[in-house]
Amino acid sequence: MPSDPARIRVTLLGTGTSTGVPVIGCTCPVCQSADPRDRRTRCACHVEAGGLSLIIDTGPDFRRQMLREQIERVDAVLFTHHHFDHVVGLDDLRPYFFGNRSPMPCYARPNTAAVLRRMFQYIFDGDGSYPGIPKLELREIDAPFEIHSRYEARSPVPVIPIEVYHGEMPMFGYRLGRFAYLTDTNRIPESSFALLEDLDVLVLDALRHTAHPTHFTIEEAIAAARRIGARQTYLIHMTHNILHAEEDAHLPDGIALGYDGLSFNVD
Template structure:
């Protein structure tokens, strides 16, 4: 009997898919904020990845606690930060329960500019670290591909590749793991990043709303970028309350859809 090639897969859960205010917006009674479609309720963007037995988060926004409870997240080996805006980092202190049974520090990876800001914003975690009960986080400023190893004593490892994107004028990172890439908060991609985004099974991409915005792709801009990258499937995230899921999703081209909170999918981790 010939042994079939074992194609390892990674599993992605989109924890949140909304813009910085979340949807519904506090005090708003527009049709999207009042929508009864659960896909129109969007918590702040974050993503959980399971691959090679490891559990990895991208960003810890202000809704992280509720998202982790909702999805039953139990394992965490590393956090990848895309940039330092509040809607992507404010839940960092809620990483504490991951130390209740496992005191090993959690490595956090970030672009150098974001690492500097995180260090300042959360100095009680990163600078002194002596107060009992603070999360034990090791912050790494990364400028190229790196490897994550297990916090749980097994031999699991995983290669992660930062992908540079521009968020208005702010350089920040998306991340590629295997045939999956996650690009939030982007308004432009350098040429070198397009080269790193070939042969994707799934691309997750920022698409704020129909109208243009200085620091996020609009839906039409995101469609252009998604077509150029050519992933087998693209999901849009970071939508505002201008976007009614059923209406906008219905007009998107084949292979491109709006994401929603809790959406799960799998991708190839390796090619062979």
Template structure:
């Protein structure tokens, strides 16, 4: 199994438009963060979790030539805005793209991308197949996905576990029942927005506390804002098994 972090930034990305802080001015490539997304290659199959505004750029950078399904954690724009760009896979693979998400999320996609779902099928629009996530676990192309149900303030959000890998982005609460689904993962990617507390995201210390309890062999932080600080400085403050994620990071399991 191969995991590629396509984007590790928060909703504004890093650098932030109009910001002149040291992180946004950094020349360290690890401080440049596109909106959050991840690519999973499992048993010869290709999956992406979340298609944010930078989806096209990420797929081109990583040369993702095939895609078997697109999964969504939740309906916020920084996780869905790039949906239109799956058209390229429609054309090259000659089939509709399977989309997976909770019913609420799929309904939101219908509203925001109404032209895809209208009765008039304009030539060249994305062609999709909607698959509500109702079972735990569920399978796509023979690969088992276990949903991890977390809270992003009051909004339900899905993380996903595949084999020994767990991915959770926008969250500031994970119940004990859901933590039990994550336990035993060898690698965990978890969102950590900044050092200061936030109403809907784990802070750096909160994420460290969660990961220390779960005890994976390796953990990476994602959904990182420019307020976190410089990549090389923050990494020096982390436990040895936790690293900051960065765009393009590849993890082999």
């Protein structure tokens, strides 16, 4: 764990769209690519901030991502929304309770919390009779909040939820310090642009080149990234229409494709 309380270090756990890349049964050039950056697990993110270890979303590849990155602690989970590719790995948080029984907060918008409560009824509304359940506590949020360590006395880490739209559905991105993570969106409201000033690094949804009703295209993401003006933007949630080496070479300065395992510090 980092000793510098001001340091933020981010690792992109997964950068693929809901199918993952390669796509099951597909023989296209991207799905057959030998470039490891073309192998995209479902989107999730690890953030070390103020000595805390935070996860954004727990999709179907969560267990393998945590093993790959050797993440030994989790203090809290931030959920962006309740689609399958962002939540279904939730139960794989159980090993984080083997050596530490303190509850783990899971932050989510009320609409997302309601779905999580139904999907994982045995965790959130169970009668406690099944002893193996993770001690997850759903916390509904609609305003900035602070996260405390599950492991030791530390200063709490402030988080700003950023409302974005995924088609017609409102959902959250998150800002920690000068880092913001905005997945699964095709519209950022004006009020949210105001919360995205002075970023060092932005992570932003960019599905493919052709239009989609709930995701930014690469071109739309570039336009939004330019307006936000972070020093560096990484694009995520790409389909198998995007060949990493070819696409990345054509992106403007300060904008690059993310890939699984990419880590960076935030100033």
